[in-house]
Amino acid sequence: MKEISINLSGSKSISNRLLVLNSLFHNSLQLQNLSKCQDTYMMERALSSKEQIIDIYHAGTAMRFLTAYFSIQENRNIILTGSHRMKERPIKILVDALNQLGAHISYVENEGFPPLEIKGKKINHNVIHLPANISSQYITALCLIAAKLDKGLTINLEGKITSKPYINMTLQILNKIGIITSFYQNKISIEPINEVKKQDFIIESDWSSASYHYSICALSKDLKIRIKYLFKDSLQADRKIADIYQKYFGINTLFHENVITINKIENFQYPNFIELDMNDCPDIAQTVAITAFGLRIPIKMTGLETLKIKETDRLIALKNEIEKCGGNVEITDCSFELKRINSFRENQIIETYNDHRMAMSFAPLQLLFPLTIKNPNVVEKSYVEFWNDLKMYGIKH
Numbered sequence: 013m014k015e016i017s018i019n020l021s022g023s024k025s026i027s028n029r030l031l032v033l034n035s036l037f038h039n040s041l042q043l044q045n046l047s048k049c050q051d052t053y054m055m056e057r058a059l060s061s062k063e064q065i066i067d068i069y070h071a072g073t074a075m076r077f078l079t080a081y082f083s084i085q086e087n088r089n090i091i092l093t094g095s096h097r098m099k100e101r102p103i104k105i106l107v108d109a110l111n112q113l114g115a116h117i118s119y120v121e122n123e124g125f126p127p128l129e130i131k132g133k134k135i136n137h138n139v140i141h142l143p144a145n146i147s148s149q150y151i152t153a154l155c156l157i158a159a160k161l162d163k164g165l166t167i168n169l170e171g172k173i174t175s176k177p178y179i180n181m182t183l184q185i186l187n188k189i190g191i192i193t194s195f196y197q198n199k200i201s202i203e204p205i206n207e208v209k210k211q212d213f214i215i216e217s218d219w220s221s222a223s224y225h226y227s228i229c230a231l232s233k234d235l236k237i238r239i240k241y242l243f244k245d246s247l248q249a250d251r252k253i254a255d256i257y258q259k260y261f262g263i264n265t266l267f268h269e270n271v272i273t274i275n276k277i278e279n280f281q282y283p284n285f286i287e288l289d290m291n292d293c294p295d296i297a298q299t300v301a302i303t304a305f306g307l308r309i310p311i312k313m314t315g316l317e318t319l320k321i322k323e324t325d326r327l328i329a330l331k332n333e334i335e336k337c338g339g340n341v342e343i344t345d346c347s348f349e350l351k352r353i354n355s356f357r358e359n360q361i362i363e364t365y366n367d368h369r370m371a372m373s374f375a376p377l378q379l380l381f382p383l384t385i386k387n388p389n390v391v392e393k394s395y396v397e398f399w400n401d402l403k404m405y406g407i408k409h
């Protein structure tokens with residue numbers, strides 16, 4: 013059996029939260045294993061920028077978290093902008109919430125979308141209501157600045173809460189650095205604090221990046237993959253990949269100290285049909301869809317209402333590209349169903365629509381049949397070493 017060892021960099025979600033907190037709390041945190049990805053670079057660059065126009069390119073977390081961050085930087089006026097796609101990703105819920113709290117944010121081009129003009133000022137109010145069904149990043153953005161407000165913040169969430177583990181991640185990070193929070197039913201409360209203690213924070217590696225190695229393991233003949241610095245008890249939503257692949261795709265995960273090993277379970281009985289709610293972990297929907305396609309297992313995923321406002325409309329992108337390769341897909345606004353898998357159509361050119369996860373989720377299919385991934389460098393948004401790591405499996409771009 014071939015054994016491969018992979019070293020991933022830190023979680024992009026954890027890294028981008030900690031960078032904002034570090035900036036708010038005078039660099040009290042000594043961060044280790046920070047993500048090397050482009051979205052984290054964009055966050056670092058924005059936080060140290062002295063410019064008036066700050067461009068965060070494709071980074072959703074940077075756009076949302078920095079909107080809140082800059083709104084409380086007194087005496088600083090900036091324009092926060094991003095890529096063409098970022099200007100299509102909605103931000104009104106967060107802007108309305110911050111303005112209701114006392115911030116001064118306006119739209120430079122289209123109402124409800126970046127770019128934003130943010131006039132930093134002291135925020136006076138400390139209770140807010142906002143819809144929770146569009147993006148958890150709006151809620152995280154508010155949580156990150158909450159302890160810096162004089163009276164802290166109470167956030168009342170309305171409707172279904174999407175991507176909830178990401179909110180839990182934010183609150184657990186706040187707790188770890190000494191900020192008191194509570195999250196009960198639909199109400200989050202965060203207490204004010206002036207300073208946090210000087211401390212080290214070691215960032216767990218990125219489970220979303222690990223998901224592509226799970227897919228490779230599932231589509232390979234016989235592989236054992238070791239991935240460093242991933243934990244059973246993780247802050248990350250996409251840790252769920254281990255459970256999904258164990259249950260449906262026959263991949264066993266062993267958690268050792270500081271490292272996991274994954275391999276195929278012998279004589280695994282694959283299901284005839286898979287049904288999954290992905291509302292907690294939207295970023296691995298593409299990985300799971302492609303593994304199911306490669307293994308020829310029909311699958312229905314629900315809870316995907318946020319996929320259409322990510323780097324691209326991921327539901328349409330998945331349908332288009334899977335159908336090119338021989339699948340039959342039906343989508344709605346919030347679901348994806350791979351109904352039939354005909355014979356694989358080789359040598360297709362896979363469009364990536366500027367979405368890193370389209371490139372990375374389709375790449376493992378090359379273990380089964382040849383295909384070409386267009387604009388392979390999009391992977392840098394979250395996983396700079398992706399193609400280098402895939403060379404170890406003989407997968408090239």
Ligand SMILES: O=C(O)C1=C[C@@H](OP(=O)(O)O)[C@@H](O)[C@H](O)C1
Binds near residue numbers: 073149
């Ligand atoms: O808070 C975070 O770090 C993230 C939250 C999720 O976004 P939504 O809450 O918009 O689904 C996820 O898709 C994104 O990649 C990262």
Ligand SMILES: C=C(OP(=O)(O)O)C(=O)O
Binds near residue numbers: 070072074322323
């Ligand atoms: C959706 C993603 O990122 P963001 O929303 O932060 O741009 C992602 O990484 O899949």
